[in-house]
Amino acid sequence: MIYAHIENLIDYALANKLIDGRDTVWARNALLGILHLPAAGKTRCSRRAAAKTPQYPAEILADISFWAAENNLLPADTATYREIFETSLMAVFTRRPSETEARFFHIYKKSGSRKATDWFYKYCQQVYYVKADCAAKNIVWRTQTGFGPLQLAINLAKPEKDPKEIALQSKTPAVNNGYPRCLLCVENEGYYGRLNHPPRQNLRLLPLKLNGADWYFQYSPYVYYNEHSIILSAEHKPMQITGGTFKTLLDFVRMFPHYFIGSNADLPLVGGSILNHEHYQAGRCALPIEKAASVKNFKVKKFPQVSFDIIRWPMSALRLRGGKNDVEEAAAYVFETWRKYGDAQAGITPHSGGKQHNTVTPLARFKKGKYELDIILRNNRTTAARPYGLFNTSPFYHNIKRENIGLLETAGLAVLPGRLKNEIAQITALIQRGKIEKMKDLSSLAQHYEWVKAFLPEYEKEGYKQSDVPAIIAGEIGLAFCKILYDCAVFKHDAAGKEAFLRFINKL
C-alpha cells in the first residue's frame, strides 16, 4: 500500500503542477529516501489511481504518516511528529525561496498585484502550508449590533495539544537554543520543526521594501479570513508604533491596493499576542470596521487636504482619507498628539511611572481612489479596581474572551478560543433541559453561569423554542463581543464620553 500512497502524492503534485512530468522519477526517489525504502513498488493502488485527484493532500499524507508511525520512522506517534513528517513530504514539492520569489514578482510586473497574490495564495494552499480544508472547520458567524454586523470565529484549525505530547514535552529537556528566535523570524522559512516549534518546511516568504526597511510577506497558516497575511520585519525587534509606521502601512497598500493592512498596538494588555517581533496583519477582506459610517466629519488646520471623521464604532476610532503623503503625515500627527494626551475627567493618563499608556491600533486600505487609515485610540493603564486594564474587557466577559483585544477584534472580528465549541454545546443542552443551575457545579461551565443568567430571562419572557437556543447563544456571544469592544473604548458612548472625544478633536 505504501507504494500506492507515494504514487497518489506524486499524482497530486502533477495535477497541481507542483512538479513537471520530467520530475517524476526524481520526486519518487526523494519520497523513497524520506521513507527509508530502498526501491519503488511495482503496483499502484487501482482504487485510488482511478479516483479523481483530491483537492487537498490531507488524506494521502495521513496514509503515509500512519505507515511511517507503524514502521517506527517517527520519534513518537503524536500529532506534532506526524505534522512534521507530513510537511517533510510536501517540502519535496515546494519550490526554493528564490524561485518562488522570482515567479511572484514576474507575475506582479506582468499582470499586477492581484494576479500575483492570487498565484501565491493558491500555491501556498497547494504545497499545503495554508491548510484551507482545516480552516473550513472553524465555526464562523455574524451578529447584528447597533454598530453594524460583527464577525465571530471559533478557532478550531489550531489543534489542541494531545496529553501524550504534553507528557513527552515534560520528559524531554526543552530545546531552547533560541532558533528560530520566534515564530515570526525569517529563520522559520524551511525550518524542519520540533515538538515545541511547528514545521515550516513549506513556508515561503517574499521580500518587500517598505518605508526604506526590509520586510517579508507570508500567509498565515491559521486562516481567520480570506488571504490572511503576515508582514514581518526582517529583524527580530519588538513591536513599536512610531510616526513612520503609517508610511510603512501605506507603502504596503500602494503595492497591494486590494489588501487591507493593520498593526496591533505595541503595548501589553492592548497589543496582540506577539509583541517581541514587529509584524502586521493583512488580507483580502473587508473587516466590519470598514463599513462603519461617519459620526462627525472635521478638519485639522495643518492638513487641509485630509478628511477626518469620528466613525460609528464601539471603540474610539478616527478615519483619515486623502492622498498618500497627506494621510501619512496627518496620521503621525494624530498619533503623536494622542501619545501625550491626558484628560483627567475621562480617566486618560498618557503615561505613569515612566511607562507609556497611550497608543493606537491602526488599519489602512485603499478605497475609491483614496488612502484610508483608521486609527483606534488605545490606553493600557491599570488601576487597583481594574488590574487587567481600565480600557479593557470587563471580567464579566472573560468567559467569552480573556485574551488581549488585538487588531482583528478591534476591527470587528472576534477570534474565540476553541474551548467554546464544547462549552456552548453543553450550555445549549442545559438551557434546553431547563437546568442552568447545574452550570455552577461544572468546572468548565461555572464561568458562564452569571452571563447566561443575565440574558436568559429576556428570552423566557418572550418565549422561545428549544431549537432557538443555539441561535440565542450565538447572538449573545456576538453582543458580548460588542460590549467587550465598548469596554475597550477610551471615550465612552454616553454624553460625558462624547464630550471628552470632542475635547481631543479640539486638541488636534
Ligand SMILES: [Zn+2]
Ligand atoms: Zn522573531
